[in-house]
Structures are given as structure tokens and as C-alpha cells.
Amino acid sequence: MDDRALSKNAANYVSLTPLSFLKRAAAILPDRVAVVHGGTRRSWAETYARCRRLASALQRLGVGRGDTVALLGANSPETFEAHFGVPMAGAVLTSINTRLDASTIATILAHAEATVLLVDREFSRTVARALPLLARRPQVIDIDDVAFGGGELLGTMDYEALLATGDPELAWTGPADEWQAIALNYTSGTTASPKGVVYHHRGAYLNAMSNAVWCEMGQNPVFLWTLPMFHCNGWCFTWSMAAVAGTNVCLRAVRAEPIMSLIDAEQVTHLCGAPVVLATICAAAEQSGWRPPRRVTVVTGGASPPASLLERMDAIGFDVLHGYGLTESYGPAAVGIRDAGQAALGVRERARLKARQGVICPATEDLVVADPATLAPVPRDGKTLGEVLLRGNTIMKGYFKNAAATEECFRDGWFHTADLAVCHPDGWIEIKDRSKDMIVSGGEKISSVEVESVLARHPAVLEVAVVARPDPKWGESPCAFITLKPDTALGEREVIAFCRQHLAHYKVPRSVVYGPLPKTAIGKIQKNVLRERAKALSLLI
């Protein structure tokens, strides 16, 4: 059949964009609560009007297609609104990790070419130190959140005043091309210099829908924002929540008390967070005897949760889905799935299986664990280590103004994650290490995760990280950084003796350092910092 005569037209083709979800939410459930923040409750109709005001006001400030609007925001209505209002103005949202230092923030603002900066008063002190470092300062708008008492205002206008200048009925249009950028998210933490990851409207739309499917969000979800919205745009759940017209419950700080009381008061159905968030909830629930009024779906990722934590969460009343993803994959790329076979297992065995990272998400086209040299998939034996390679519409456009890094990560038609994993017989992947976290000692590869998991089992160890330390004889040797539990003692010799019982000789750490571990904004241990310390240690000797 030759149907070339049937071409795209205004009725049968629209660029994919998550902005459509907001329009729909306001049309179908105008009165449903979209955002809860302290005593503030706003409907989808109100939220849509505020987002249109924001877009219109930004346009009146001169923001146009392809301009960057930066944001240092808490998990507040304003941050949620920026995910729609900024792209509705044709602009690109750069939502910056609020725990970064002034110098890094300045670097990002300059690199992103931000013309407008929205700042929550909680972060104004840091921003005030960042701005003088910039050659061209963006126009600063304050988010004056009444829920936060501290901080200072440093902008030319506050957010509400800005909205007042905008048109709540702005006749916005979506992107002419769905490949147009919607967000620019900077990687941070474990890698050396932040890279600007560019998301497009198409990918944001698709990952938002994909989340709604695998996370079983249903028609009436109530989502508690324990995950920072600045992290991959809240793993794209900002946009998912508009797709399902659910209720966003904002939370400025992850503390157990408000989490428990909001789960009760708002009948929360879903929340996300790093394992540390789960641990916080778990400890408080176990201590107080509190239980959620109905089972809550929790998505965790960013670090591997111990199986015992998953087991405890299950017992308290949380269904944990454990996933895997990167900034470059719009957040979630793989996730655990419920399986009839698993349901028949005991809680402990199920938790052990769930501690693995799962299977590919619906919108992620391809995921393989492969030999990075030959690209041949590793056998599904749960043993052979390979690199996780990804492909699909929910992979970034590339790194902004960084052709070398873009080319490097996209070689051979795959996105190279630099994460090392095995593939189990059931198809689930299990992340074993970052490529760069492998320690190569005397030609032998040592997985830092393996050494860490042995040490984590010692009753005196609270937290542990193992990195490579330059070694004149072996090239590298494992160096363990350990935080001990209060009122415990564990000497270097004991650490080494303990490891020898459970590890091959060459894998045993040759040096042990005690103290708190440096962490990123999302609670990831900063191995790059530890590597620097280990290096310095070698230089000292």
C-alpha cells in the first residue's frame, strides 16, 4: 500500500511534550488538589493558571525559545510549577542541586548561560556568594516561601510578584520540534566536573508515561516529595504526576515526623527516595510503632539498599520497588517488577532478590550488560561482569558544550553508563560497581563493592567505602574508609583479619581510615573525594 498521500497535519500530529499533561489535568480534574504545601492547597486549575502566568511573565522579562532559566528550589509548589512554566515559555529549566557550594553553582550558572535565576530563600546565602563570581549575572527572582523562616531575599522581585505580571490564560504553544530541550541537568557528586545533561520534550513525555506504568500510579495517586525535585526533575515524576493528575505533597526536608504525619493526613500512595530516606522512615516507624494506613509504594535508587532494609520496609507496610538510572537516562531506566514467582517466596528471600536493580523500564528501548570491548552481552549467569549499556528515547541529547564527552559516551551506538553489573538468569541486572570504582591491584581487578559488602557485615561498622590507593608495588591497593557505630572499637589489624576470613588475599584492604564519609546532596558517598584522600595518604608516606 502506498499511503504517502497521508501526511501530518494539525489534527493528527503534535510534538510530544509533558506540558500536554498539565493542560489535560486542568481540563479533566480542575478541582482536584494538585499541590499540597503546608497549609496551601492548590487545584490543577489553579496550578495551570500559575504556570501560564509564570511562562507569560518570563516571556515579558525577555525569556524566549532556548533561553535557560535556572532554579535553586526546595520541594515546593514553585519548583513544581517551574517544570511547566519555564518550558511553556519555550525555555530550558536548569534545576540545580541545592546542596552544592557557591563556586560550583557559579560554574553551572555560567555554563548553562542562565538569564533568569529563581532562588528559594533557603539557598540565598550560597547564591549571594556565587553571583559575584559570574561575568554576566542572571536576573534573580526570590521564592519567598513562608514555610521557611530563614534566609534573605536578594533578587529584583519575588516569585509571586513575577506571577502577578503574567497572563493566566496565556495561549502557549508546545515545542515545534519534540527534540527541543526542556531541561539541562548537571551531574554532580561522584564524577570530577559537572556535565550538563540535556533532556528533550519527547524524552520527558515518554519517561513520565513510563513511570506511570511501571510504578502503577493509577488514577488517584498521592505522591509525597521525599525525593529532591532537582534530581533528574524528580526522576521525571514531576511530569508523571501531571500525566495522572494526582496530588503532589511537598516536603522541604526529609525528616521522619512530617513524613509519617503526611502519609497519614494525605493518604499518601507513592514516594521515592535514596536508601537513606527509607532508613530514616524505617528507624522512626520501628521505634514509634507507627504504620502507614494503607500500603505505600516506595521507589528507591541511587545506591543499593541492603536487603535487610527492604525486608524491614516490607514488614512496616511499604512495597519497595528498587530501580536504577542515571541523570543521562532521565532517571529510571531499570526497575524491579513484581512477579508471581517472587510472591511465593519468603520475605527475606524476596528482599534479597529486590536488592538487585531489576529490568528495563517500558520507555527504555534497550539495556544490555555487555563486554565493553566487544559489546557482546554477558551470559545470564549472575557472575560475569559487564558494562551496562543503554539505548532509547529516554537517553539524553548529549552533554551541553562538551562534544568530547558526548562522543565518548555514545560510541558504538550505545550510551555507556560506566556501571558494571551482572545479569541474573531471570534477566534482572545487579550493579556491582562503577568502572572507575574498580581497583586494579597487581593486574587483578577488585570490586570495591565486594570488599565493602564484607566489611558492612561487621557488627561495629556503620558505613564503609573502599577505593583505590596508589601503590608503588601493586599499582593500586584497596583502602577502606570506615565509620564505626557509636561506642564500638575496631582496629586496623582486626579489620584486615576480618577481611582475610571472607576475601581472597589480594582483595584485603592494605590501609584503613576512620571517620565520617563525605556525601553528595542525595546521600551518595563521594568516592572521588575519598580517592583524593587515599592519594594524599600515599604521598605523605
Add this chain to the structure above:
Amino acid sequence: MDDRALSKNAANYVSLTPLSFLKRAAAILPDRVAVVHGGTRRSWAETYARCRRLASALQRLGVGRGDTVALLGANSPETFEAHFGVPMAGAVLTSINTRLDASTIATILAHAEATVLLVDREFSRTVARALPLLARRPQVIDIDDVAFGGGELLGTMDYEALLATGDPELAWTGPADEWQAIALNYTSGTTASPKGVVYHHRGAYLNAMSNAVWCEMGQNPVFLWTLPMFHCNGWCFTWSMAAVAGTNVCLRAVRAEPIMSLIDAEQVTHLCGAPVVLATICAAAEQSGWRPPRRVTVVTGGASPPASLLERMDAIGFDVLHGYGLTESYGPAAVGIRDAGQAALGVRERARLKARQGVICPATEDLVVADPATLAPVPRDGKTLGEVLLRGNTIMKGYFKNAAATEECFRDGWFHTADLAVCHPDGWIEIKDRSKDMIVSGGEKISSVEVESVLARHPAVLEVAVVARPDPKWGESPCAFITLKPDTALGEREVIAFCRQHLAHYKVPRSVVYGPLPKTAIGKIQKNVLRERAKALSLLI
């Protein structure tokens, strides 16, 4: 920011196609049951291998990109597989309504330019009469379903023999362009001549995901095929089921006994069907006292279900979602949603609200009820009649080889449904009539649905349809076609008297005809046939 350097590449751009869902289902849950059909149970790995065999075998028969493969199939594994195997070969699937007559089937086969035809033995007799009408005969492949005893084989090969010639590991590729056709579905029934509606891979992908979201399919759905798969490709649920890697339970004929026993045995979670399917289940359950082991989600559409039927289904244990759509919108375009406000209502009031057609589906970009002349949306008053206009990525490419009809329906940047509706204050639409079903009498418009709904309330009336009859004085007048319940009597005068009690005078039928009503394959009353009869009636007098 200027990110033009960041272009599409093999790692970050893939054409959207529902074929990706099948690949993923086989990768993530290879052993989960994909298809149940009588005693046959096949996993997703097996189903994927069979679909690849089918694609490969079709290619070896000479089928290539853009060729049409026609199908007259029952709700069987072969029909499900054709939804993947045919497009995997690069071809377009034409799944033909199996209840059509030989002449119409021949017209469709010729118009679609089908080169291969797959025929279930149940339909071989009709096809045997259709084939001689064709100038060029397609190659015929028999689907020799052991679950069907009758019929004859008339092809050159049977389906299993065809599969045996194919490669189960075919290295297929998706469409180079997601706008490429995936299906060609002929409208039938209430309109005069069948039109070939062309679907593309992008739309099929998006509506499949959209279904999974609004229908709350979750991770482990078990879908009972009470809806014919030939109807808009099973309203795109064929592809949705691969997206969620659920279990398809096939059913060749809609009968209450197997429906109830399969719901029990397979733990069915979802099913779809026209209101007549619901009525069948309802009657049997009420008579036998049978209840589903857990609540089942039922999607209905195609005709308006009476509120009383929804109320009864609810009481039995079915959550009914009522939707609206057309072949041209890939099936579902609007659907009812659960709403906290509704939950607080009584069953009766809730059923009344659910009898309306709902709100726009996630993947449908825009739906308005508008004045067809000015395109201005009607007020949300539940009263003002307008035409339903649709827009978005899940609207067909157009009508195959019918530029005039394509242009006509796509005028002014909207797809014109020719369905007349009102919009309620809560945003839900309610279909009142097809444009062509409006009766214009003495310059006044009469909604045939309004007259029908009055007559349907009469205790002696089993079914009723009202159409326009040419009238020398008034232009048109309403003519009622009525089927009476067994052992009842209702004269023409009584009908008219009853209507006068409940309708404006000019709306009262001026003629009444008794007898069974002509219906389409999916149980829709064929008003075009009745209009012809009414016309003939006028000529006789």
C-alpha cells in the same frame, strides 16, 4: 543555549513502535504466560519467537515494507501474534471484521491491496465466496485452530507450517520512520461504504501506553478477550498487553459460561466489551449467583450503556469504566475516571454519572465539544449540543485512497467525529447523537437518542431505534423501530401516546415499525439500514 550540536543518534533516538513492547516482555518476563487459549499456554519468550517466525516467514513469501497482510481471525493466539509478526516484517495488518459478508470482505481485500490473507477456519466459508470476486487473489494461509471444529481449509498452507519456515531469531528492525503505517482498519456498520483507516507505529505505541495508564493495568494484568481483536486492534489493547507483559486469555465466542469460568480459573483482572457483553455477563451472574473472585475492571464503549446496567455490574463485582472513541482515534479517546467525589455518591447516582463518556485519555491531545461552524467550545452546561472534535498523535493518518474523505474530516485542524455531545460542568462529555442521526423536522432538530431513551423506558420495549423518515410536509419526521419483549403487546397509538407524555410534540414519532433490529458485528444498530427502510416506507405510501 544553543544545543544544535546534540543530534539524534543510534543511542538516543528510536522510532516509537509497539514492537518494542514485545521485545521487552520477552526480555524481562520470558516465562510469564503471554497467551492462554484452551489448553494452550505460551510464554512471552515463545510468543516472541513465534512472532519472529511469522515475520521471517512472511518475508520469505515476498512480503515487504508497506505490503498489506489481511487477517480474518478469531480471538486466538494467531490473531494476537499477527499484531506483531506482520509489522515486524515491515508490513501493514488489515484485521477484518469477521462478521462481514463475502462481498464486503472482497471489497476490503481489493481496496487494501492485500497480498497475503490469514483465515481462521471458522470464516473460510465466507472467504471462499469472497475470493472469486477478486481480480488478484492474495496467498491464503489457514489458521487451523483445534478449538474450532467446523469450517474448511482453503489455503496453500496452514499457519503452523508457515511458522515452521520462519526464523525464530529473526534480526528484525522497527520502522525507520514512526509515521509508517502499522495497521489498516476498515470502518463498517453505521456508515455507508467502508473506509480504510491508517494507523502508524507512533500512534499505536502511544495509545497502548495511554491505555495502560488510564486503565490501571498494573504489572500483572490478566486480560480476557471478550472484545474482538479485529475492532481497532482490540482498542490497541493487543499492544498494551505487551507493554505491561500481562497475560492474554483468548475467547473465541462471547458466552457467559466460559467468561465466568475463565475469570475464576485465570484470575482475570481486566476485560473490555460493548454494553451487550456486559449485559450477557450480568444476566448470567444474577441468575446463577456467580461472583468474580476479586473485582474486575471492565471497559465498555461503542454504545451507551444504560445506567442500570452499570449499577448491576458494580453490585456483582465489576468496576466499569465507560469510554468513547472511534476507529479513527485508535479506539479509546475519552474515558470515565474515578474521582473522589464520585466515590462518596450512592451506587445509583454513580452509575448515572458513569453512563456518560468521560474525559480525554492521556495520549489524546485535545478534545472539545464545539460548534462545528465556529469551532467555539460549547459552554460546560450539560445542555448545549456541539460536535466532538479531536486532535493528537492517536488520530489516524487518514483514509487510505480517499483524499476527499480525509480532507473533509481533517478540516480546520481538527478531526471531526460527527458525534454530537454536551459537556457537563465537571468536564465529562456525554454523546447525544451522531450528526447524521439528528432528525430535522420542520426546521427543528430532534435528537434520535432522546426519543429512544423515552421509548426504552416503556416496560414492553426490548430495543428501539429512531431514525429520520422523509416527510412531504416537515422534511423529516421521526420513525421508531421497536422490538417488543416476548409476550407483550404495544400498538402504534399507545407508542405515540406514551411519547406525548414525555416529549415535545414535534419529537413524537409519526410512524412505528415492529420487528428485530439489524445490527453490525459489534452489536451496533445499523441506522443506515433503518434509514433506507424508513425511506422505502415513505415511497410506498
